[in-house]
Amino acid sequence: MTSGIKVIAPATISNLACGFDTLGLALDLPCDEIIGRWVDSPGVHIIEISGEKKNIPYHVDTNTAGIAATALLSHMGETGRGVELKIRKHIPGGSGLGSSAASACAAAVLVNELLNRPLEKRELIPFALDGELVSSGSRHGDNVVPCMIGGLMLIRDILEYDYHRVYAPSGLFLAVLLPDLVVNTRDSRGLLRQEVSLQDMVKQSANLGALIIGMNTGDLDLIHRSLEDHVIEPQRKHLIPFFDQIKDRALNLGALGCSISGAGPALFALCPEKLLAQNVADAMKQVYEEHHLGARTFVSGINQEGVILK
Numbered sequence: 349m350t351s352g353i354k355v356i357a358p359a360t361i362s363n364l365a366c367g368f369d370t371l372g373l374a375l376d377l378p379c380d381e382i383i384g385r386w387v388d389s390p391g392v393h394i395i396e397i398s399g400e401k402k403n404i405p406y407h408v409d410t411n412t413a414g415i416a417a418t419a420l421l422s423h424m425g426e427t428g429r430g431v432e433l434k435i436r437k438h439i440p441g442g443s444g445l446g447s448s449a450a451s452a453c454a455a456a457v458l459v460n461e462l463l464n465r466p467l468e469k470r471e472l473i474p475f476a477l478d479g480e481l482v483s484s485g486s487r488h489g490d491n492v493v494p495c496m497i498g499g500l501m502l503i504r505d506i507l508e509y510d511y512h513r514v515y516a517p518s519g520l521f522l523a524v525l526l527p528d529l530v531v532n533t534r535d536s537r538g539l540l541r542q543e544v545s546l547q548d549m550v551k552q553s554a555n556l557g558a559l560i561i562g563m564n565t566g567d568l569d570l571i572h573r574s575l576e577d578h579v580i581e582p583q584r585k586h587l588i589p590f591f592d593q594i595k596d597r598a599l600n601l602g603a604l605g606c607s608i609s610g611a612g613p614a615l616f617a618l619c620p621e622k623l624l625a626q627n628v629a630d631a632m633k634q635v636y637e638e639h640h641l642g643a644r645t646f647v648s649g650i651n652q653e654g655v656i657l658k
């Protein structure tokens with residue numbers, strides 16, 4: 349490819365313990381990269397997928413980048429020419445780190461740039477959600493929205509595009525452990541019970557409200573008390589070997605909370621500063637090393653920009 353536009357889109361952590369399908373935040377790293385250019389042949393053509401490409405389809409009707417790009421081209425009435433895409437995956441698929449959403453967001457921003465930016469970034473969210481629908485089976489926006497526009501976001505109703513930025517205290521870092529196993533979002537959603545007890549509903553909504561207040565006021569102790577999932581984590585944690593041990597180590601070291609990122613298997617621990625996050629990441633990995641299991645770890649701040657041109 350001689351010339352083209354390159355965009356990068358960040359990994360995201362959705363749910364954030366008490367905010368199932370409601371909260372998500374963007375990470376500084378890892379980011380997916382897409383390079384694209386106009387070609388004569390109409391439609392979208394994925395000519396290369398490199399990096400963390402396990403099980404990622406080339407077909408434009410099943411690849412989330414292909415779906416988002418096709419939807420935007422068609423919305424803009426562009427039928428005369430096509431777009432060629434090269435996808436560099438740095439966010440492993442099926443990790444719970446919003447890999448499929450990142451590709452969809454990157455593709456929507458890229459096509460919008462090629463079209464000379466007819467739409468605002470937030471207007472691209474529906475096209476990225478079209479991609480996410482195919483990969484995860486539902487149109488929840490807790491990966492797509494923070495990926496696209498950055499920060500910590502509360503999604504009140506994605507069908508109405510009713511979402512809100514939550515202002516978080518500066519200096520928060522996330523320690524992330526990514527075990528060497530794949531959990532498919534569809535499967536991980538499929539095992540959830542459809543009913544929640546009244547008692548758990550009360551605890552969960554109290555935590556979600558208090559977490560937002562803690563973030564807004566910078567009350568780290570309130571964030572710590574609220575970052576607890578009474579509904580989803582107990583049903584999913586068996587998918588992640590040694591979950592309880594990892595969580596205990598992270599909390600004992602001073603993490604504000606530790607839970608499953610999205611549908612898993614990635615785990616995150618929210619930490620009040622970077623050095624602590626690094627120690628927590630090392631301790632989480634040590635649990636896996638003790639059990640001779642493979643995992644990677646990284647530390648990231650909260651990304652405030654979302655998808656950017658590179």
Ligand code: ADP
Binds near residue numbers: 403413610611
């Ligand atoms: P994650 O939470 O890490 O995004 P998902 O399970 O939601 O994981 O998404 C991974 C699924 O999406 C896989 O089945 C994968 O084949 C599919 N998929 C389609 N297109 C892409 C893409 N461009 N990048 C990543 N995954 C994709």
